[in-house]
Amino acid sequence: SAVISQKPSRDICQRGTSLTIQCQVDSQVTMMFWYRQQPGQSLTLIATANQGSEATYESGFVIDKFPISRPNLTFSTLTVSNMSPEDSSIYLCSGAVGVAGELFFGEGSRLTVL
């Protein structure tokens, strides 16, 4: 398995502010992804974090709202910008490992927007 650490583990934020989530992975990881899990829902892919270039976003997610950086192979950040209560979710960093590309996940960042 891969070691993936993510912080903060939780935060309570005010509407209109922004929060940056950090993710550190070990060197086994080849690809990094960011997922969102809204309350009681499954995981939805936000974007693939690409090293040294712009992230690849899924339909419904845009860079202005969820800017992502990956300056090197083992570190990535996700920012949730101009937050509203609808952004209250768990945000999960994940890394793909091995030939099969199984994903390992960080502990998640539980975000509550008031």
Add this chain to the structure above:
Amino acid sequence: AQKITQTQPGMFVQEKEAVTLDCTYDTSDPSYGLFWYKQPSSGEMIFLIYQGSYDQQNATEGRYSLNFQKARKSANLVISASQLGDSAMYFCAMRERNNNDMRFGAGTRLTVKP
């Protein structure tokens, strides 16, 4: 587009009995991987088992086995000798060779009764 279907929102099983969680998928890519994850109430995503589309035998990992029926496009998870600690959400996921990301089903909440 790939699609994962889990038709059981919730399942109950008696402790020490076996349980099968259903998963069907849809893809036109001949090469893909199927994954199961467990998410306890703590929120972490735990990788359980992997099945490759070209694997001849069903995958097994301890008390977990995957009943892979390729023609039916199903990949059911079987948990033998259920334990109270198995109570959690279970997600089926798929990753195609031509797609870097992983897509998740809606999940099944398993409750193990003492």
